[in-house]
Amino acid sequence: xxxxxxxxxxxxxxxxxxxxxxxxxxxxxxRIYGRPAGLFGRYRGPSLSxxxxxxxxxxxxxxxxxxAAGVAxxxxxxxxxxxxxxxxxxxxxxxxxxxxxxxxxxxxxxxxFSPGIDQPFDQPVPSxxxxxxxxxxxxxxxxxxxxxxxxxGWQWCQGESLxxxxxxxxxxxxxxxxxxxxxxxxxxxxxxxxxxxxELTFVLIIPFPSLSAxxxxxxxxxxxxxxxxxxxxxxKYLSPVYMVFIAEPPLRLLNFFKT
Amino acid sequence: xxxxLFFGTLVAVLIWVxxxxxxxxxxxxxxxxxxxxxxDNLLVVRLALETREGELIWWRxxxxxxPEFVGRKLKRTYQLERxxxxxxxxxxxxRRKYLAEVIRLIxxxxxxxxxxxxxxxxxxxASADPAHGLIIREQSLARIPLSELRHLCRDH
Numbered sequence: 001x002x003x004x005x006x007x008x009x010x011x012x013x014x015x016x017x018x019x020x021x022x023x024x025x026x027x028x029x030x031r032i033y034g035r036p037a038g039l040f041g042r043y044r045g046p047s048l049s050x051x052x053x054x055x056x057x058x059x060x061x062x063x064x065x066x067x068a069a070g071v072a073x074x075x076x077x078x079x080x081x082x083x084x085x086x087x088x089x090x091x092x093x094x095x096x097x098x099x100x101x102x103x104x105x106x107x108x109x110x111x112x113f114s115p116g117i118d119q120p121f122d123q124p125v126p127s128x129x130x131x132x133x134x135x136x137x138x139x140x141x142x143x144x145x146x147x148x149x150x151x152x153g154w155q156w157c158q159g160e161s162l163x164x165x166x167x168x169x170x171x172x173x174x175x176x177x178x179x180x181x182x183x184x185x186x187x188x189x190x191x192x193x194x195x196x197x198x199e200l201t202f203v204l205i206i207p208f209p210s211l212s213a214x215x216x217x218x219x220x221x222x223x224x225x226x227x228x229x230x231x232x233x234x235x236k237y238l239s240p241v242y243m244v245f246i247a248e249p250p251l252r253l254l255n256f257f258k259t
Numbered sequence: 260x261x262x263x264l265f266f267g268t269l270v271a272v273l274i275w276v277x278x279x280x281x282x283x284x285x286x287x288x289x290x291x292x293x294x295x296x297x298x299d300n301l302l303v304v305r306l307a308l309e310t311r312e313g314e315l316i317w318w319r320x321x322x323x324x325x326p327e328f329v330g331r332k333l334k335r336t337y338q339l340e341r342x343x344x345x346x347x348x349x350x351x352x353x354r355r356k357y358l359a360e361v362i363r364l365i366x367x368x369x370x371x372x373x374x375x376x377x378x379x380x381x382x383x384x385a386s387a388d389p390a391h392g393l394i395i396r397e398q399s400l401a402r403i404p405l406s407e408l409r410h411l412c413r414d415h
Contacts, residue, residue: 024322027367032328032360041283095324105285106269113265128266139273140289146277147293155295164296167393171303171383172327174317183393231323 002130002247003111004068007080010104010240011064017236018057021091025053029093036092045089053090059083073117081108096233103241106136131206133244138203141219145199157196159189169230178229198222216245298393302384304334304400306361309377318361318378321368329357333380337400354380358408377404 030036030047038044048056060083066076088101110132111117116125148156155161166182169175181187198218205212219242226232276286306318306326318326336350358378365372380400388394 027322027325027364029322031363032325032357037282037284039284041281093324093328094322099287099289099291102285102287110269113262115262126262128262132266132269135270136273139277140287143277143287144289144291144293147280147288147290150280151290151293152295156293160298161292161294161296164298164301165292167298167385168296168301168303171301171385171395172305172330173323174319179393185387 002133002244003073003114003117005243005247006107006240007064007068009243010237011061011068013236013240014057014061014064017096021094021097022050022053022057024091024094026050029091033093036089038089039085045086048086048090053087056083056086060087067111067117070118074112077108077112077117081105081112084108095231096236100234101237103136103140104237107133107241110136130244130247133241134205134212137241137244138206141199141202145196148196148199157189157193159185159187159192162192162195163188166229173231175230181229195222212245216242298385298387302334302382304330304337305381305383306330306333307379307381308365308375309379309402310374311376315379318365320364325361325364329361332357355408358403362405362408372405375405377402378408379403 025048035044060080063076063079063083067073067080084101084104088097088104091097110129114125114129116123116129119125152161163182163185166175166178166188170179170182181191198215202215202219205215219238220235223232223234223238227235272286275281276283276288280288280290282288306329307315308318309315320326333354336353339347340350361378362372365375379402382398382400384396384398386394386396
């Protein structure tokens with residue numbers, strides 16, 4: 001169920017944003033940003049022409065639909081995994097790509113090794129793949145929180161850093177919402193504490209799955225806010241991964257009725 | 260058995276990149292907004308375009324991180340010059356390289372640069388004033404006529 005929702009939503013995002021991403025490729029971002037980081041920091045994909053980029057996109061979207069339709073799911077996952085590397089590597093510097101698509105690759109990798117992807121929905125399957133997807137999500141947030149503490153310490157909660165980042169976004173990008181928020185150090189302080197608590201405790205969804213809905217809603221609010229304030233749009237390519245919070249309850253219900 | 264091995268390996272990699280602060284795509288330690296920041300040290304270099312009518316407008320790209328990234332690179336060139344490092348002699352060349360790319364991007368998005376006569380590099384800072392709140396200050400760093408950059412801007 002998760003894999004179907006994940007693939008359909010990812011395919012939808014790719015289709016909706018394809019023209020924008022193709023136009024970005026045409027601006028030749030490597031001339032400004034340099035070559036993007038490669039797989040495991042070492043293996044860079046080849047530079048693709050717009051035509052080749054089109055072909056990779058078609059292959060990627062087709063493989064995602066193939067997974068959702070149950071057509072040779074494991075092979076389709078492998079094709080999607082390879083294609084998404086070639087696809088996103090070309091446009092890695094685009095604002096809503098960067099690290100925001102990391103989890104796409106990780107989820108596809110998990111699904112490649114998942115024993116349940118070629119089983120019908122009503123068949124009970126091991127739950128460890130979904131736990132692993134949640135672990136990858138939790139690592140993203142927890143690591144972000146830990147790096148703040150590592151590099152700034154508890155001083156991060158004082159609010160000055162967040163205030164400065166907000167004002168910086170206004171100075172280079174006219175983000176008026178960021179400036180409005182940045183004017184209030186007190187509000188920045190409160191938000192800094194909330195962000196750190198959210199990030200550092202996200203991992204609780206693993207030992208306490210009943211907290212998942214709370215953190216999922218918190219995550220959506222968090223990312224919607226950063227999108228509105230600073231045009232940092234994680235939701236585009238994180239929303240497919242967030243399907244893990246939606247897919248699990250119906251699956252449990254289905255298996256409950258089965259037994 | 261293979262499932263356990265895969266599970267353990269993936270969790271180990273996720274923990275490893277977190278503890279060691281590494282980025283090995285697609286695994287990352289997500290260090291965004293982790294550095295300490297202070298309004299006193301905030302300095303942004305932003306590009307403005309001078310129209311033929313003499314009006315100054317900020318350079319805005321449809322791909323809105325371009326102005327930020329180019330601004331950071333240009334800021335670095337001025338820092339190198341101030342530090343008088345061994346790379347400072349290259350700073351003007353670096354600036355021209357990025358400005359040529361800016362012109363290329365403007366041509367790509369707007370079709371032409373004929374409506375502009377110069378590029379301005381503007382330094383923007385902010386400070387917190389107890390009486391007046393946040394104060395934004397701007398200082399011009401350079402005005403570069405486009406005629407000086409045209410020879411760098413051959414389309415490819």
